[in-house]
Amino acid sequence: MKSLKNLSQRTWWIVGGAIVVVAALLPLLNISIPGVLPGATYTPGTLQLLALSLLFASLALSYHLLFGTAGMLSFGHALYFALGAYGLGIVLQQTELTLIPALGLTLAVIIVAAYLLGALSLRVTGISFAMVTLAFAQAGNVLVRRNPSLTGGEEGLRLNTEHIPDFFIGVINTRNLYWLALALLVVVFVVVAWFEHSRAGHAVAATRENELRVRVLGLRPFGVKLMAFVIASVLASLVGMVHLLLQSGTTPRATSADFTLTILVIVVLGGVGSRWGAIVGGIVYTLLDQRLTALAGSDAIDGLPAILRIPLSEPLFILGTLFILVVLFLPGGIAGAVQRLSSGTSATPLERKRLEEAE
Amino acid sequence: MSTIILLLITGLGLGALYFLVASGLSLIYGLMGVLNFAHGSFLTLGAFAGWELARRLGGESWGTLIASMLLGMVVGALVAAATEFLLIRRLYNRHIEQVLVTVGLALATVALFEGIWGTDPIYVSAPAWLAQTTEILGARVPNDRFLLIGAAVLVLIGIVAFLRFTRFGLVIRAGVENRSMVTALGIDVRKAFTVVFAIGGAAAGLGGVLASHYFGYVSPQLGGSLLIFAFIVTVIGGLGSLAGAAIASVIVAILQQFANYFLGGTGDLMVVLLLAVVLLVRPTGILGKKA
Numbered sequence: 001m002k003s004l005k006n007l008s009q010r011t012w013w014i015v016g017g018a019i020v021v022v023a024a025l026l027p028l029l030n031i032s033i034p035g036v037l038p039g040a041t042y043t044p045g046t047l048q049l050l051a052l053s054l055l056f057a058s059l060a061l062s063y064h065l066l067f068g069t070a071g072m073l074s075f076g077h078a079l080y081f082a083l084g085a086y087g088l089g090i091v092l093q094q095t096e097l098t099l100i101p102a103l104g105l106t107l108a109v110i111i112v113a114a115y116l117l118g119a120l121s122l123r124v125t126g127i128s129f130a131m132v133t134l135a136f137a138q139a140g141n142v143l144v145r146r147n148p149s150l151t152g153g154e155e156g157l158r159l160n161t162e163h164i165p166d167f168f169i170g171v172i173n174t175r176n177l178y179w180l181a182l183a184l185l186v187v188v189f190v191v192v193a194w195f196e197h198s199r200a201g202h203a204v205a206a207t208r209e210n211e212l213r214v215r216v217l218g219l220r221p222f223g224v225k226l227m228a229f230v231i232a233s234v235l236a237s238l239v240g241m242v243h244l245l246l247q248s249g250t251t252p253r254a255t256s257a258d259f260t261l262t263i264l265v266i267v268v269l270g271g272v273g274s275r276w277g278a279i280v281g282g283i284v285y286t287l288l289d290q291r292l293t294a295l296a297g298s299d300a301i302d303g304l305p306a307i308l309r310i311p312l313s314e315p316l317f318i319l320g321t322l323f324i325l326v327v328l329f330l331p332g333g334i335a336g337a338v339q340r341l342s343s344g345t346s347a348t349p350l351e352r353k354r355l356e357e358a359e
Numbered sequence: 360m361s362t363i364i365l366l367l368i369t370g371l372g373l374g375a376l377y378f379l380v381a382s383g384l385s386l387i388y389g390l391m392g393v394l395n396f397a398h399g400s401f402l403t404l405g406a407f408a409g410w411e412l413a414r415r416l417g418g419e420s421w422g423t424l425i426a427s428m429l430l431g432m433v434v435g436a437l438v439a440a441a442t443e444f445l446l447i448r449r450l451y452n453r454h455i456e457q458v459l460v461t462v463g464l465a466l467a468t469v470a471l472f473e474g475i476w477g478t479d480p481i482y483v484s485a486p487a488w489l490a491q492t493t494e495i496l497g498a499r500v501p502n503d504r505f506l507l508i509g510a511a512v513l514v515l516i517g518i519v520a521f522l523r524f525t526r527f528g529l530v531i532r533a534g535v536e537n538r539s540m541v542t543a544l545g546i547d548v549r550k551a552f553t554v555v556f557a558i559g560g561a562a563a564g565l566g567g568v569l570a571s572h573y574f575g576y577v578s579p580q581l582g583g584s585l586l587i588f589a590f591i592v593t594v595i596g597g598l599g600s601l602a603g604a605a606i607a608s609v610i611v612a613i614l615q616q617f618a619n620y621f622l623g624g625t626g627d628l629m630v631v632l633l634l635a636v637v638l639l640v641r642p643t644g645i646l647g648k649k650a
Contacts, residue, residue, distance in 0.1 A: 120638075131594045136631065258583075264459070311471060320463045
């Protein structure tokens with residue numbers, strides 16, 4: 001069998017383009033996949049779920065840039081997603097701006113915030129970096145909960161649809177939001193791929209492998225790391241903004257540490273260091289989460305004895321257990337497993353090396 | 360004046376809780392380089408175990424309280440040791456993956472606790488004395504604070520004595536300094552890993568029972584909310600330093616109490632600010648080793 005690695009770069013882009021075209025046509029087709037999707041692909045409910053999974057794929061990609069490429073284990077990535085969602089929501093609520101100017105204003109604020117917080121967090125590395133980002137995200141969480149007049153507090157923020165174009169409003173227009181989410185995924189993918197292939201991307205990957213050596217070569221890791229941090233944060237905030245439009249609002253859960261952990265779980269599930277893995281991880285996770293939630297409420301589960309019923313009715317328990325099993329037995333996640341299958345070997349030196357050296 | 364005394368003693372009580380969680384985190388990180396995200400679950404499980412026991416024996420007697428504290432410690436220690444033995448050990452020296460496994464465990468166990476005990480807080484009963492107050496210099500201090508402070512001091516003395524006067528303690532201290540050297544001398548450090556996890560789990564389990572009396576309830580989220588502050592305490596005190604964790608627990612908790620009272624409930628934000636300042640001025644923390 002031909003190894004996936006042997007396929008040329010161009011073949012990959014063609015395959016990717018074909019997948020995007022098929023994905024773009026989905027709202028016009030009538031495809032049912034029982035057990036995976038709740039209904040036919042043209043129904044709003046299914047499109048909503050698919051759009052959500054595309055958003056999680058984009059978010060996972062932005063985290064891949066941070067963790068997989070730059071090797072920075074952040075526990076505060078949700079903060080930037082939340083800044084996007086809450087920022088845009090608040091601007092739309094408090095000002096008379098229409099969608100595009102509001103988006104631009106929010107983005108400008110977020111770039112400054114990501115730059116400042118990133119510059120501060122990057123003074124430390126490794127586990128301390130993880131802790132600082134976690135602390136900043138926690139501060140964001142506190143701010144959101146403590147200012148209900150602005151953010152809606154525990155209730156969450158509802159989207160003010162007054163200044164939003166009509167084609168993004170209402171159940172019937174879910175497919176427009178789906179296309180928006182798809183377009184965002186393509187943009188995020190191109191930006192991440194472009195960054196990884198740029199000089200800064202190579203420098204940041206080299207820093208991940210051996211920071212001291214990069215310094216000895218006369219480069220400054222701080223600048224490129226900060227750049228990766230800001231780009232990843234801005235991409236995450238864009239995902240947050242589209243998420244706000246899709247869900248017609250946002251909740252404090254978006255700011256929580258659990259949400260960052262979810263993104264981390266997705267990236268590891270898909271395969272650390274692989275762009276495709278992040279995308280597949282995001283889609284698989286969202287569908288799995290939705291299906292498991294549906295399963296938890298089903299009659300089949302209700303009839304089981306307590307010792308089986310309680311664990312099976314908690315989607316997070318199953319996902320957490322699955323995650324542990326992947327980390328223990330499937331280094332490289334889904335992407336790693338696919339690569340192993342296609343190359344016909346059981347050895348996993350590449351993924352293992354990547355994970356180890358991501359420290 | 361009485362307000363300040365009250366805030367100080369309440370802060371000490373909260374600091375005692377932080378210390379019970381952070382001591383285990385710090386020891387584990389110091390020896391093994393693992394940041395244990397599942398530590399909150401050890402605490403929550405200890406709290407639920409204590410509550411289940413108190414529910415069966417009747418929660419108002421002192422005997423029950425002491426028994427539930429002991430049970431919390433035992434449950435925490437067993438679960439922590441099992442975690443180390445079954446999950447962490449398999450990923451020897453792969454720190455990121457070890458962290459990921461504890462993250463998965465934390466997510467799964469919190470969901471499991473929600474499935475078993477529900478998401479709502481469950482109120483606990485305690486000996487009547489704990490609910491009363493004692494007057495110190497004009498401040499009426501709730502008595503449970505004294506229980507917390509006393510327990511944390513005992514745990515601190517216990518751990519220090521264990522580290523100083525036992526052979527395991529010697530191995531652990533040496534391992535924190537230089538693990539490869541200890542291994543090279545032919546000592547099996549891995550046993551020490553399990554012991555450290557068990558000690559940390561016992562402290563967390565005890566912390567769980569005490570936290571349920573401090574807050575007045577148990578819930579599946581109990582551990583997670585304390586864990587974030589314990590992380591901050593551990594970083595401020597210096598990763599791997601027990602004394603640093605003790606000092607930082609007190610500083611963080613008292614700062615939190617004072618900011619909450621005098622600066623309009625900004626305690627959590629002030630703690631994050633303190634963390635940022637400490638990392639800017641002294642990235643290794645108060646008593647941390649040089650990175």
